[in-house]
Amino acid sequence: MADPKQKSRLALPFFLNLFFTVFEILGGFYTGSVAILADAVHDLGDSIAIGLAWLLDVKARQKPDAAYTYGYGRYALLGGMIASLILVAGAAGVIAKAVPRLLNPTPVDATGMIVLAVIGVIVNGAAALNASKGTSLNEKAVGLHLFEDVFGWIAVLFGAIAMKLWNIPILDALLSLLFTVYILFHVFKNLRALLSVFLERSPRGFHPETITLAAVDGKDVLSVHHVHLWTVDGTNPLATLHAVVRSDAGATELERIRLDIHERLEAAGVRHATIEIELGDGLCEDPECAPDAPDAEGHHHHH
Ligand SMILES: [Zn+2]
Ligand SMILES: [Zn+2]
Ligand SMILES: [Zn+2]
Structure with missing residues (x-):
């Protein structure tokens, strides 16, 4: 559990992610890249998840009271549920946009994508470093996840460079579907864990x-x-x-x-x-x- 006197390390990653999500959505439409839009959906989910984890770090210090005799732990799970459902909706939107482009690839602004990807690596890298300096489980989990995201941006960077060098606009749609599969895989894993708590399953590792x-x-x-x-x-x-x-x-x-x-x-x-x-x-x-x-x-x- 986090030291109550120490300020949460999740505030900066939260605001960085949120502002960057808006920036990314605009950048996705500007460059015409569905890969960037797919990443924006992912980052929107991250913003919500980090925001809720941040609230939980504060809430977790709150003792159970007469209204919530078990404490506030399940609020965070509800937050995880909401974040998962938003991610599913976002992923469906990206798939609807990307699949027609597989059949009929649209050229994208590769130079714009390269600029966005470089900013993405810097912003996500800074957020990841800040979060991983924290001590609570939430801070560590967020830090680890943000490092994974840096690799996503490196993939966008290489994809954009390849599209600048060669005429392969289909790469953008392929990248976006790859990200979407990755998003949905994590959502599925999360939802399964969350549902087992709501359905009063025996906790993991206990029988x-x-x-x-x-x-x-x-x-x-x-x-x-x-x-x-x-x-x-x-x-x-x-x-x-x-x-x-x-x-x-x-x-x-x-x-x-x-x-x-x-x-x-x-x-x-x-x-x-x-x-x-x-x-x-x-x-x-x-x-x-x-x-x-x-x-x-x-x-x-x-x-
Ligand atoms: Zn992420
Ligand atoms: Zn009984
Ligand atoms: Zn008995």
Whole structure:
């Protein structure tokens, strides 16, 4: 997490990207290049994503409150969803413009493209350097992504030089489709990760079995059931479970056993767990609710 006293490194990349997107859209129409327009769509998506990541860096320091008891993590995911949908719409626009040009290539202003590409390398390079000096995960992710974008501009630069030297205007449409495929590939990956959070899928790298293995020690904790696992912010897992504890445990012992379970779960990466203690079998009020993992100990069929 970012140091609260340190200003976010994402403000400059955000404004650079936003102004550059507008500049690029104008440049795309001026040079007649769909490759530049495709990059403009990509940069528009970047601007939105960086802007939301920047807001999140500020928002992440905000504690959960009465209205949002889980905190504000999912706001950022909603932002990612909006950015993805805008990118899909933009990509569709570029495809609609580029495909007819494959059949009927239109000449572009290659010199103008070279100028734009050089500016693109400089602006994206500066934004990438600034963001990668940051310490938060968001700042690092944005920095890495912006370095990838510098390579996109280098591709535009070489494409424009090739079109200046030889009469191959189709290269512009090919480049734009290449960028669009790249954009959609990232959007698809993002949407899949976002949807799994919204659909309460078990967080990446966590499985109910992991929780069971961590909680059950075979000595005090005989079995667990009712294991539920989800995430609010996309990274930190939350869990609820029922633990069946040996029935001769006394009150002080129960307290220690409960704290021990929390400690083992924390070691397994689950810092926020809610544990219900049951002494022996047959006490569960809702025995039908459990993930269907036949190899999991304490499955309800054993009750
Ligand atoms: Zn980008
Ligand atoms: Zn349940
Ligand atoms: Zn139970």
